[in-house]
Amino acid sequence: MPTNKKGRYAEIIIPENWKSFTIDTLLRDYWKGPKKLVHQWRMDRAILLNGKTASWSIPLTPGDSISLPFFENRKSTIIPTFHDLDVLYEDDHLMIVNKPSSIDTHPSSPEDSSTLLNFVAFHVSMQGEDREVKHIHRLDRDTTGAVLFAKHPFVGAILDRMLEERQIKRTYLALVHGDLKKNQLKIDAAIGRDRHHPTRRRVSPTGQKAVTHIEKIKYFPDKKLTFIKCNLETGRTHQIRVHLSHIGHPLAGDTLYGGKNIFPRQALHAYKMELTHPITEECITVYAPFIDQPPIFPELGENLFI
Incomplete structure (x- = not known):
């Protein structure tokens, strides 16, 4: 439509x-x-x-x-900043952008101007309109991949609800230490704050419910790393990182959660996003290519992107 x-x-x-x-x-x-x-x-x-x-x-x-009147001009509080963007999907209502590493998804203070949201705000402003762009979810600073943005408040509110109701499916790829013995694995373990560390989370019976589904893709015995695919039922802070560390297979490069410092960041990439467009009702499936230079993830061919 x-x-x-x-x-x-x-x-x-x-x-x-x-x-x-x-x-x-x-x-x-x-x-x-x-x-x-x-x-x-x-x-x-x-x-x-x-x-x-x-x-x-x-x-x-x-x-x-x-x-x-979806497109009424609204003065944004986000400072628009030019930066090259890898736009995976865009129309009048929403955008999906491939986030690089070492960039926050959104500002932590009003004067912050170097986040992905600032770059998206600039991109939209170049279309000649004042828009109140909004991130619908976030990725950790050193996680790469697809991030969804709303370009007006009406669609933003609907996308928020869709995310809460798990109508937006996000699939991640990761490299973990060790050989994951099971080909399919469900991790159901609540996550809460770690009172001994300001940013770390941990598995805690008093935390928020968190469920991660893991699929083993390939084990690399020479590197002692397993390439896996992850789907989330919930979206807790650091969920994949905490859950994989909890089962003894931390993400490679994720020193906060027990991974070895073999990469400049944790090996986690949001490679696929699927949703029904809330306005046009189009079925959208977007793939985010790997963008690390030098590469972190092995290229396994097009058969991965299904």
């Missing part, structure tokens, strides 16, 4: 399956949009139907045109 950007509006031709909705039920029940923003649009009479102010209580007619 494509959208057509016209200034501050996204124009959508109403599809057949929306005929049972009013504008009110479309925004609140179908999209489950942010209540404050939806209320503001209603008070401002901001939504148009066939170019005219729309009634919120009349059922929609397939083939009509609805215009939604």
Whole structure:
């Protein structure tokens, strides 16, 4: 279901399956949009139907045109900073970017200007618009791979909910020390803060529930490293790093969690992201190529990307 950007509006031709909705039920029940923003649009009479102010209580007619003010200019608090970006997917509503190592996902203070979010803000500002871009999730500073960003508040709120409801699937690749004996492994161990260290996490029965699924890809006996694939049911801070250390197979290069210092960073890469676009309903699958120079991960061919 494509959208057509016209200034501050996204124009959508109403599809057949929306005929049972009013504008009110479309925004609140179908999209489950942010209540404050939806209320503001209603008070401002901001939504148009066939170019005219729309009634919120009349059922929609397939083939009509609805215009939604997704793209209103909003002054961002993020300092836009130029930096080359590896953009994996982009449309009017969202972006997926391949994050390099040694860069934070988002600022830790208002004056911080050297994070991936700052770079995305600059990229969007070059399209001639003031946008309130937002990261939907984060990767650790030294983890590489796909990161999802929202380009306007309405889609950002929906993507937040989708992430919470596990409707956004993220797959990681990693190199761990030792030979992982099982080809498939589920790690179900709660994670909490380590009171002896300001940034470290640990497995703790009083922590938050955390579940990681592991698939063994290949063991390299000369390096005593196993190449694995990871999927998360939950998104706790340092989850993969903590869980793999907990089972005695820390990430190579992850000195915080017991890995040996054989790489300049922990060998963890978010290589695949899958989601249904919340506005267009397109099925999106994105792969993030390895970007380390010199390389960390072995290239195993296209059969890996399935």
